[in-house]
Amino acid sequence: MSQPPIWRDTGHPARLEKILPQGEVECGLSPRRCRIAPGKTGFCGVRGNVGGRLVTFTYGKGVHLTGEVIETEAVYHYAPGARILSLGNIGCNLTCSYCQNWKTSQARQVDAADLHAFTPEQVVDRALAHGIPILSWTYNDPVVWHEFVLDAARLARQAGLLNLFKSAFYITPEAVEELLPVIDIFSISLKSIRPAYYRRLTGGTLEPVLEGIRQVQRAGHHLEISNLMLTDISDDADSARELTAWVLETVGPDVPLHFVRFHPEFRLTDTVRTPIDRLRRAREIALEMGMRYVYLGNVSDTDATSTWCRGCGALLVRRFGLTTRIEGLTVDGHCVRCGASPAIRLLGGTPAATSEPEFPAEQTLERQTYHWRGAIASLHVQVRNANPAPIRFYHRPLPARPEAGWRGLTLAAGESWRFTLSREGAEETGCEIGCPPGVDCRLHEVFDRAHFPTIPIQQAVAADDKTALPLFAGRHLSPERLARLRQEIERDEESP
Ligand code: SF4
Incomplete structure (x- = not known):
């Protein structure tokens, strides 16, 4: 029998619990409303029944x-x-x-x-x-x-x-x-x-x-x-x-x-x-x-x-991938040109500030470059400061330009931090990392947005421009199965 995963070692009382006879519990968090026997987990695998009570295994x-x-x-x-x-x-x-x-x-x-x-x-x-x-x-x-x-x-x-x-x-x-x-x-x-x-x-x-x-x-x-x-x-x-x-x-x-x-x-x-x-x-x-x-x-x-004004067609917010520039909005979120409201809420009434370039002592930095390729327009940068004191970590877009110089961020003593670095425009070819001594840095390719890459590029880079790493090792949907699924979805739609 396989061992339960290590993260299931501790449970935290779960909400939306319904206690049932024979030590079972029902979970009211999702429409599955799993009925869970003692020692078992629900469909999601992260909530279960411990001693007749519903617990979550992933709190914290x-x-x-x-x-x-x-x-x-x-x-x-x-x-x-x-x-x-x-x-x-x-x-x-x-x-x-x-x-x-x-x-x-x-x-x-x-x-x-x-x-x-x-x-x-x-x-x-x-x-x-x-x-x-x-x-x-x-x-x-x-x-x-x-x-x-x-x-x-x-x-x-x-x-x-x-x-x-x-x-x-x-x-x-x-x-x-x-x-x-x-x-x-x-x-x-x-x-x-x-x-x-x-x-x-x-x-x-x-x-x-x-x-x-x-x-x-x-x-x-x-x-x-x-x-x-x-x-x-x-x-x-x-x-x-x-x-x-x-x-x-x-x-x-x-x-x-x-x-x-x-x-x-x-x-x-x-x-x-x-x-x-x-x-x-x-x-x-x-x-x-x-x-x-x-x-x-x-x-x-x-x-x-990008966001365009519905009133006069002006460009209000310019976007390239994950890079955003507010161009035609007043501080209270109206079109600068015609005053129409695009229903955009601004934080504190002010557009996001752009950080000023910095000029680090470059000779002390270990430099690493990455070149954007295919669908990759951002990286997750994971850094860990092993020093006993805070330190500045740097990055800049390539090709290097005076108006888009090094940008720094402070890492606290012993801190591990992860952040996104995005391509800012079609002319940008890559980025450069400036890593001070005592800081470990790993880059992860973000294939499209809103996912969490788990493999650093030091270990593997996706071979083509079609899918992200890692690849699922289990059974994949065959072309025949896909065609059947398509038909089933269409047929179901036609049934009353
Ligand atoms: S799948 Fe998970 S969250 Fe949904 S009802 Fe079952 S145990 Fe609860």
Whole structure:
């Protein structure tokens, strides 16, 4: 019999528990409402029954805290360019065949080396120490980290921070009710509007996701919706039309809608990335149908990621990949040229500041360069300061220009930190790292956004421009199985 994973060594009392006869418990966190026998775990693998009580095994355990930007989470109308502290844990209550985060979302695949321990207080301290205003609950899926999210988010609120929840939102109404008082921004991935899609490809059901979106909308919280368009499965014009019609009718034309490019991943690898023209067509359809802010995701060099004024056509927010520049907004979020409001909330009424170039003593730095390639437009940089004192760590874009010089960040004594470094424009060819003595630095390629790469490039670089590392070693969907799935989804739609 295989041993339980090491991270299951400690449990923390779970919420939304229902005690049943014969020592069983029911979990009310997700619509599965798993009925769990003593000593067993629920479907997600991270909640279980210990001694007749429901526990969560991942309280205070997660992947490395990571400094990113809010656009990573498909949030374009709240504090553009704001820094976020991304927090992910492990496990998920869905099993999407194409999961872009399967290495952490599928509990059985998790490598204990990728896990770290922290308390709510430490999370908040780290955000404050790095001047980050927003915690982002993200990656695998924060639904299954409920108790830790609530405790840390509450503490963050008390410290003046905001909370963002990026999720597939397969969740019960009572769990949403618990989140609403502490979460400020919801970015929800609506995978399709077809029930058969959810049943065949995610292992879940559609209606709870729709109800969750309605609940957030009714509560008046900031909401953005994204849709990952799977090649040949959900990237057709009808899918875009049906999804847009629901969004328009349910949450209205001002909620930003993101059509996101897919890359082959997990079990769904025998295919190609979503063709750009299909993403563009989906966007045109949504705009024609009346949505006001429709964006493309995982596409860098396009006008379809920038925000344009609906009143006069002026460029309000320019985006290239994960790099954002506020160009045509007043401090209270109106168009500088015509005064129209694009429904963008700015943090504290001021655009994000750009850091000033610095000039380190270059001879003391160990230099390392990385050249952008294919779909890779950002890196996770993981650094650890083994020195007994704080130290400055540096990076700069390439080719080196005086107006875009070295940028530094301070690492506390003994601190381990991870952050995103993004390509800032088509002319930028790469980046350079300046690492002081006593600092260990690892680079991880980010293939598209919003996933947590687990393999540093010192160990492996993806051989082609199609999928991220690592590759799933288990069974993949064959072309025949994929074709059958497509037919099944279409046939189900036709049945009454
Ligand atoms: S969160 Fe996990 S244990 Fe709870 S109902 Fe969902 S899958 Fe089951």
